[in-house]
Amino acid sequence: MNAAPLTDLSRLCVHTVTTRPWSLEESSEQFARAGVKGITVWRDALAGRDPAQAGQRIRDLGLSIVSLCRGGFFAAATADGRRKAIDENRRAIAEAAALGAPLIVLVCGAVAAQPLAESRKQIAEGIAALLPDCASTGIRLAIEPLHPMYADDRSAVNTLRQANDMVESLRSAHVGVAADVYHLWWDSELEAEIARSGRLGALFAYHVCDWRTPTTDLLNDRGLMGEGCIPLRTIRAWVEAAGFRGYNEVEVFSSRLWATNQSDYLRDITAAYLGHT
Amino acid sequence: MNAAPLTDLSRLCVHTVTTRPWSLEESSEQFARAGVKGITVWRDALAGRDPAQAGQRIRDLGLSIVSLCRGGFFAAATADGRRKAIDENRRAIAEAAALGAPLIVLVCGAVAAQPLAESRKQIAEGIAALLPDCASTGIRLAIEPLHPMYADDRSAVNTLRQANDMVESLRSAHVGVAADVYHLWWDSELEAEIARSGRLGALFAYHVCDWRTPTTDLLNDRGLMGEGCIPLRTIRAWVEAAGFRGYNEVEVFSSRLWATNQSDYLRDITAAYLGHT
Numbered sequence: 001m002n003a004a005p006l007t008d009l010s011r012l013c014v015h016t017v018t019t020r021p022w023s024l025e026e027s028s029e030q031f032a033r034a035g036v037k038g039i040t041v042w043r044d045a046l047a048g049r050d051p052a053q054a055g056q057r058i059r060d061l062g063l064s065i066v067s068l069c070r071g072g073f074f075a076a077a078t079a080d081g082r083r084k085a086i087d088e089n090r091r092a093i094a095e096a097a098a099l100g101a102p103l104i105v106l107v108c109g110a111v112a113a114q115p116l117a118e119s120r121k122q123i124a125e126g127i128a129a130l131l132p133d134c135a136s137t138g139i140r141l142a143i144e145p146l147h148p149m150y151a152d153d154r155s156a157v158n159t160l161r162q163a164n165d166m167v168e169s170l171r172s173a174h175v176g177v178a179a180d181v182y183h184l185w186w187d188s189e190l191e192a193e194i195a196r197s198g199r200l201g202a203l204f205a206y207h208v209c210d211w212r213t214p215t216t217d218l219l220n221d222r223g224l225m226g227e228g229c230i231p232l233r234t235i236r237a238w239v240e241a242a243g244f245r246g247y248n249e250v251e252v253f254s255s256r257l258w259a260t261n262q263s264d265y266l267r268d269i270t271a272a273y274l275g276h277t
Numbered sequence: 278m279n280a281a282p283l284t285d286l287s288r289l290c291v292h293t294v295t296t297r298p299w300s301l302e303e304s305s306e307q308f309a310r311a312g313v314k315g316i317t318v319w320r321d322a323l324a325g326r327d328p329a330q331a332g333q334r335i336r337d338l339g340l341s342i343v344s345l346c347r348g349g350f351f352a353a354a355t356a357d358g359r360r361k362a363i364d365e366n367r368r369a370i371a372e373a374a375a376l377g378a379p380l381i382v383l384v385c386g387a388v389a390a391q392p393l394a395e396s397r398k399q400i401a402e403g404i405a406a407l408l409p410d411c412a413s414t415g416i417r418l419a420i421e422p423l424h425p426m427y428a429d430d431r432s433a434v435n436t437l438r439q440a441n442d443m444v445e446s447l448r449s450a451h452v453g454v455a456a457d458v459y460h461l462w463w464d465s466e467l468e469a470e471i472a473r474s475g476r477l478g479a480l481f482a483y484h485v486c487d488w489r490t491p492t493t494d495l496l497n498d499r500g501l502m503g504e505g506c507i508p509l510r511t512i513r514a515w516v517e518a519a520g521f522r523g524y525n526e527v528e529v530f531s532s533r534l535w536a537t538n539q540s541d542y543l544r545d546i547t548a549a550y551l552g553h554t
Contacts, residue, residue, distance in 0.1 A: 112490045112505070112506035113506065115508060115511075116463065116465070117465070120465075147425065147426065148424065148425050148426070148463040148464070149424065149425070149426045149492070149495075151462075151463035152488055152490045152492070152505070152506045153490050153491075158463055158464075159465075162465060185428075186393065186425040186428035186435055187425070187435075188393070188394070188397075188435075188436075188439060211429055213389045213429045213430050214430075214495075215426070215429070215495060216495075218426075218491075218492060218493075218495065228389070228429070229389035229390065229429045231392060234392075
C-alpha cells in the first residue's frame with residue numbers, strides 16, 4: 001500500500017515560501033547546494049526581479065523551475081473585480097513564460113459574501129478566459145483544491161473531486177490539478193479522485209508537508225513531513241499509481257519553522273524528504 | 278431557495294456550552310426567561326448533579342431537553358482504550374435516560390497515529406456495541422460529522438455522506454446524524470446528503486452558528502448566526518425539505534463571546550435566531 005521510501009533527492013522540489021526568510025537568490029543557491037533539484041517560485045519572491053534573468057540564474061544553478069505560485073483568486077463580488085483578476089492572471093502567465101516555469105498553481109478564490117456555487121462558476125469562467133494565453137505560451141494551469149477551512153475567502157474548490165469536475169468541464173490540455181496533501185489528506189474519496197486525475201491526464205503537481213496536532217493557526221502552522229498525521233507514503237503510492245512522475249514539492253507555511261536557522265531547516269527538509277515522504 | 282425567516286422562538290434550542298460561563302442552573306433559568314424552548318445539556322455542565330433531579334428541574338422551567346452532548350470518541354490506539362470508550366458511552370446513555378434527554382450527540386473520535394479508515398471502523402464497532410443499551414433505554418445516537426480540520430484527533434467522520442454511510446451500515450432506528458452547519462456548510466454535496474438523511478429517517482438534530490472571516494482559532498472562534506458566511510436559510514430550507522421539524526440548536530464555541538456579558542449575549546442569540554437563522 002505504501003510507496004517505497006525515496007532514496008535520493010532527484011524528485012525533490014522546494015517552494016520558495018518554505019524558506020520564506022531567504023530571498024529568491026539565497027533560496028535557489030542554498031537549494032542547489034543541498035542537492036534539491038527543483039524549485040517552485042512564489043510571485044512575492046520574484047517581485048522586483050526581471051523574470052527572464054531570474055529564471056536563467058536559477059537554471060544556471062542546475063535547478064528545474066517546476067512552477068510559479070500562484071495565480072487564481074478569480075471569484076469577486078463585482079464584474080470589474082473579476083476582470084482585474086483575469087488581467088492579473090494574464091500577467092502571471094507572461095511572468096511564468098519569461099521565467100521558464102511551465103505551470104502556474106491556482107488558488108482559485110472565494111468571496112465570503114456570495115454562495116460557493118457562484119464563486120465556483122466565476123472560477124471556471126476565469127480559467128476559461130485564460131485558455132488563449134495558455135495556448136499561445138504553452139503555460140499550464142493547475143487548480144489546487146484547498147482545505148475546506150479556506151472555503152470562506154481563499155478557495156471555493158475544496159476537494160479533488162471538485163477540481164477534477166472543473167478540469168473535465170473545461171476540456172483543455174492546459175488545465176489540470178495540483179494535489180496538496182495538507183488540503184486533501186482527510187478525504188475518503190482521495191484515492192479514487194487521484195486515480196481519476198491520472199486518467200484525465202490532469203495530475204500536474206504534487207505538494208507535501210504534514211498536519212500537526214494540535215494545529216494552532218489556520219494558515220501558518222503546517223508541519224514538516226513526519227511531524228504530523230498525514231499518511232504520506234500511502235498518498236504518494238496513489239499518486240504514482242496514477243502515473244505521476246513529477247516532483248514531490250515541499251510547501252510548508254510555518255511561523256515556527258521560519259523563525260529557525262534556515263540552513264539547518266533545509267537539512268531537516270532533505271532528511272524529512274528521505275525519511276518520511 | 279431560502280427558508281422563510283423564523284418568526285418565533287418555538288423551535289429555538291440553546292446548548293449549555295454556548296453560554297459556558299453560566300452553570301447548568303443559571304443557563305436553564307436564563308434560557309426559560311428569554312423564551313428559549315429547548316436546551317441541549319453538555320456533560321461537563323451536568324457534572325456533580327444528579328441527572329434525574331437536574332432533568333426535572335429543567336422541565337419544571339418549561340424547557341425541553343433536546344439532547345445530551347456528547348458521547349463518542351470511539352477511536353483509540355488500543356483495545357483497552359476502545360473498551361473504555363464504550364463503557365464511557367454506556368454511562369452517557371444511562372445519564373441521558375436519567376436526565377430525560379432522548380438523544381446523545383456523538384463526536385466520533387480519531388487517532389492521529391492511525392489511518393482514518395481504521396478509526397472509522399472502530400467508530401462503527403463502538404456504536405454497534407451500544408445498540409443494546411439504546412434498545413433498552415430508547416436513547417438515540419446522532420453521529421455528528423465534524424469539519425475536516427478536526428480529522429486528526431476529534432473525528433474521522435468528516436462529511437454528511439460518511440455519516441449517512443455509517444447510518445446505513447448500522448441499520449438501527451436508534452442511529453442517525455446531527456447536521457451542524459459549521460462542519461458542513463462548505464460541502465457541495467450537502468443538499469443531496471441532507472435529503473438522503475431525511476430518506477433514511479436519520480436527521481436527528483440540526484445545529485447552527487456561523488463561520489467568521491478570518492477565523493482565528495480552530496476550536497473557539499465560531500460566530501453567532503449572521504456574523505459569518507454560512508448560508509443559514511438555504512441550509513435550513515434543505516433540512517426542512519428533508520422533513521426535519523425539530524429544534525434549531527444554537528451551538529457556539531467562542532472565547533470572544535464567552536468573555537461578554539452572558540445576559541446581553543443571550544438577547545443577541547434570540548435576535549440572531551430570528552434575524553439570520
